[in-house]
Amino acid sequence: xxKTILVPVDxxxxxxLALEVACKLAANGQGHLHILHIPERxxxxxxxxxxxxxxxxEAPEEEVERAGHKMLExxxxxxxxxGATDVDGSVHQGDPARVILEQIKKxxxxxxxxxxxxxxxxxxxxxxxxxxxxxHAAPCHVITVR
Numbered sequence: 001x002x003k004t005i006l007v008p009v010d011x012x013x014x015x016x017l018a019l020e021v022a023c024k025l026a027a028n029g030q031g032h033l034h035i036l037h038i039p040e041r042x043x044x045x046x047x048x049x050x051x052x053x054x055x056x057x058e059a060p061e062e063e064v065e066r067a068g069h070k071m072l073e074x075x076x077x078x079x080x081x082x083g084a085t086d087v088d089g090s091v092h093q094g095d096p097a098r099v100i101l102e103q104i105k106k107x108x109x110x111x112x113x114x115x116x117x118x119x120x121x122x123x124x125x126x127x128x129x130x131x132x133x134x135x136h137a138a139p140c141h142v143i144t145v146r
Contacts, residue, residue: 002031006109008100008130009037009075014115018145019075022113023082025143034107035075035089038096039068065091097133109140116144 007022009015019035026033041057041064055067068091079087092099104112116131135142 002026002111004032004034004107004109004111006034006036006100006103006107006112007075007079008096008112008114009035009071010040010096010115011071012115012117014117014145015075016078018113018115018143019079020082021143021145023079023084025111025113026084026086029085032086033079033084033088034103034109035072035079035087036100036103037068037072037075037089037091038094038099039064039071039091040096064093096130097137100130100134101137104138104140111141111143112138113143113145116146 002025005022005026007015007019009019022033025031039055041055041059055064059067072089072091076087076089090103092103100112100114103109112134114131114134117129131142131144135144
């Protein structure tokens with residue numbers, strides 16, 4: 001039923017849960033899992049899931065890119081540990097909602113699985129969460145995980 005599943009991860013606990021759900025949907029090699037990470041600079045230090053640390057606002061671009069790839073590799077490893085067999089991923093810069101929608105079209109995604117809230121909870125309350133934007137704009141199924 002689920003052929004191509006996109007899972008945006010940001011290092012939050014909800015993204016970790018979303019990845020676990022996506023792995024169950026892609027079980028038995030029936031679905032292709034694409035993990036997407038869009039690095040964000042945070043005003044506070046944080047150790048994120050998979051042991052990856054948040055990148056500070058003043059961090060140079062190279063550090064942001066390096067941390068992004070570290071997060072992606074950790075998420076891909078977690079997916080394999082949860083039984084996913086057809087897994088790939090990518091790191092992109094930009095507005096998370098816009099990048100996710102672009103990747104949905106580019107990868108011909110039929111299902112997105114994402115956390116209902118990520119790392120930017122306060123910003124999401126003010127301008128609308130990324131998951132809310134995706135749920136309303138995506139041309140495919142969207143599963144949000146709490």
